[in-house]
Amino acid sequence: MTTTNVARPQSKAIRAAFRTFAAIERVGNLLPHPFWLFCILAGLLIALSAFLQYSGVSAVNPTSGDTVTVRSLLSAEGMQVMIGQAVTNFANFPPLATILTTMLGIAIAERSGLIDAVLRNTVTKVPTKYVTFALSMAAMIGHVAGDAAYVTLIPLGALVFRAVGKSPVLGAIVAFVSISAGYDASPVLTTTDVLLSSITTAAATTIDPSVTVTPLANYFFGLASSVLIAVTITIVVEKVLSKRPDLAEDVANNPSTTSLTELQITPAQRKGMRVAGIVSIVFLAAIVIAMIPSNSVLRGEGGSILASPVIAGMAFIIGLFFGIVGWVYGRVAGTFASSADAIAAMVEGIKTMAPILVLFFAISQFLAYFKWTGIGEVLAITGAGTLDNTNAPGWLILLGIAILISFMNLVITSGSAMWSLAAPIFVPMLMLLDIPPETTQAMYRIADSVTNSVTPMSPYFVMALGYIQVYRKSAGIGTLASFTIPLAMVVWVVWIAFFLIWYALGIPFGI
Numbered sequence: 351m352t353t354t355n356v357a358r359p360q361s362k363a364i365r366a367a368f369r370t371f372a373a374i375e376r377v378g379n380l381l382p383h384p385f386w387l388f389c390i391l392a393g394l395l396i397a398l399s400a401f402l403q404y405s406g407v408s409a410v411n412p413t414s415g416d417t418v419t420v421r422s423l424l425s426a427e428g429m430q431v432m433i434g435q436a437v438t439n440f441a442n443f444p445p446l447a448t449i450l451t452t453m454l455g456i457a458i459a460e461r462s463g464l465i466d467a468v469l470r471n472t473v474t475k476v477p478t479k480y481v482t483f484a485l486s487m488a489a490m491i492g493h494v495a496g497d498a499a500y501v502t503l504i505p506l507g508a509l510v511f512r513a514v515g516k517s518p519v520l521g522a523i524v525a526f527v528s529i530s531a532g533y534d535a536s537p538v539l540t541t542t543d544v545l546l547s548s549i550t551t552a553a554a555t556t557i558d559p560s561v562t563v564t565p566l567a568n569y570f571f572g573l574a575s576s577v578l579i580a581v582t583i584t585i586v587v588e589k590v591l592s593k594r595p596d597l598a599e600d601v602a603n604n605p606s607t608t609s610l611t612e613l614q615i616t617p618a619q620r621k622g623m624r625v626a627g628i629v630s631i632v633f634l635a636a637i638v639i640a641m642i643p644s645n646s647v648l649r650g651e652g653g654s655i656l657a658s659p660v661i662a663g664m665a666f667i668i669g670l671f672f673g674i675v676g677w678v679y680g681r682v683a684g685t686f687a688s689s690a691d692a693i694a695a696m697v698e699g700i701k702t703m704a705p706i707l708v709l710f711f712a713i714s715q716f717l718a719y720f721k722w723t724g725i726g727e728v729l730a731i732t733g734a735g736t737l738d739n740t741n742a743p744g745w746l747i748l749l750g751i752a753i754l755i756s757f758m759n760l761v762i763t764s765g766s767a768m769w770s771l772a773a774p775i776f777v778p779m780l781m782l783l784d785i786p787p788e789t790t791q792a793m794y795r796i797a798d799s800v801t802n803s804v805t806p807m808s809p810y811f812v813m814a815l816g817y818i819q820v821y822r823k824s825a826g827i828g829t830l831a832s833f834t835i836p837l838a839m840v841v842w843v844v845w846i847a848f849f850l851i852w853y854a855l856g857i858p859f860g861i
Contacts, residue, residue: 384767388712391771392719396423396432399723409731411557412782418727423719431722436715443714444548445766448665450703452544455669456494457699458692459676463685464626465495466502467619473506474614478514482524483584485510489528490576493536494672498702499529500810504817506613513610517600518821520592523833526814528583530802531834531841534795535575539565543572544665546791549769552717553777554787556727561781564656565664566861567788568795571852575796575845582844586837604821622683626675633671656861706766713770720774730778737783744785745850748793751776752846755797760805768798792859796849800842803834 382390403422410417422428431439440446459465472488473481485507492499503525511521534542543565554561591597615623637660641648650657660667673692680686686695720726737747755772762768772794777787802808806827818825852859 384762385709385712387762388709388716388767392712392716395716395719395723395725396428399428399719399725400424402723402725402728407728409728411727411731412734418724418731420724420728421722423723428722431718432715435718439718440711440714443710443717444552445545446707446710446714448544448548449541449706450700451665452541452669453699453703454696455671455673455676456496456541457702458695459672459679460495460498461685461691461695461698462676462680463619463683464622464676464679465492465498467615467623467679467683469499469503470506470613471615471620471623473510474610478610481510481514481516482587483580485521485524486528486532486580486583487576489525490532490536490580491538492529493533493542494538494540496541497810500526500813503529504814508817508821509608509613510610512604512606512821513608513613515601515606516592517597518604519600519818519825520587520597520833522814522817522821523591523830523837524583524587526810527803527834527837527841528580530808530810531583531800531838532576532579533799533802535572535579535799537573537576539569539664539668542795543568544668545766546769546795549766549773550777550787550791552721553726553773554781556721556730556774557778557781561787562662563787563791564661564861565668566661567859568792569860570857571792571849571859572795574852575848578848579841579845582841583837586840590836591833600821618683622679622685625682626679629678630671630675633674637667661861709767713767717770717774726774727778729775730782733775733779734782737779744780744783745853747780747783748785748790748853749846749850751790752793752797755794756801756842759798759801769794788859789853793849796842796845800838800845804831804838 399420400422402420408417408419423432469488469492472491473484476484489499489503492503504522507521507525508518512518547563547565547567550563554563640646641660644653648658648660649655677686677692680691686692759768777790780790781787805811815827815830818830
């Protein structure tokens, strides 16, 4: 028996939201693939740079006192940048090497089954009344696996909720929203930390060449945010969404065939996790102990920790950490038979990066052109001067940027593509207003995350709908949106408010 009761919007506001998102979907479908989008933007940039140079557009950098003049890409020097340095532009793209280095280790942890075991153990080893929070928190941990978390956790969420007598549809939605709306929040370092910090550093150096934004730059805020988002989602689900009458039919039409115990990890997996946990503690302790002496080779000049090889090589440290613990888990749990399995895992991990590498080529060329023309610096100086004249407080400027990015993210769902467009303008501009780049990046991460769960332009929105239709055949985009919109709205407000309080108190966002 299947239900014919479709969750429908109950207010004019929700109906209006559905119409808005339908319009966004139509507009978004008209946009080309991000690769071609950046090619088109590069073409427009070429024409714009020629026009602005002809018009004599320039600005004075208040930090250095130098005059920045827009340069044309149609000049001889511009042709050298576009043609002669095309390979160099790609090779020097900041996130390229760092993301690949990190992915080598994470791929071992993922292919060994370690990440899946951690997520499954997190969700199934808690009392039933805490299962929503456990699932949401597992998603925060799962961000280390990147987009693979969607594939693992959405069906697991449905199964877990079904096993404890709850709606499997709601379980899938909790997992989906937790992964997508909180995508840039995690209690552990992820590839996103490496990727965004690289782009932020490149943008910040246009104002101050000495600035380095590390992958740890938002760690404190991300750690606290992961718990906050999990708690927020849990409260909204338990106090509001779980009361929906249509969920009772999901339970009736999908009786549980498994218990929570049957979904738990095996003894071999548990042993693998235990040994991998010990190894991870030893690994981290060894680094900390080695850095204690002021003259340690792992410290920077003058005994500096922030300028140390460990911080500078954080991408390598992350990759090495996950590679070692993933290998240990695989050997103990029996998923890896030999060293060749680790090599195969790294190869498969790099294969999954192929679409990103193709996109990176187009992005790297566009950013190289943009930086060379000086347009970004002129925009940043002019924009900073305009905002400074308005006497707007920093928090209001950051809030305005967050609103703008949130709407842009409804159409351009790639976080790296969006930040590649926004960082060269917003990071230098706010630096001139004494707002550090890591603060701007932290605000961006909120705006880039939350609307992921409501935009039909996200491929994972469609994926989530597919999983939901397994348990509710009549479910459609409206069904999914009727759950995700209220969750996203509350998470956005709570997370932004949390950021503003954090910012007002002057708490460091990270290291």
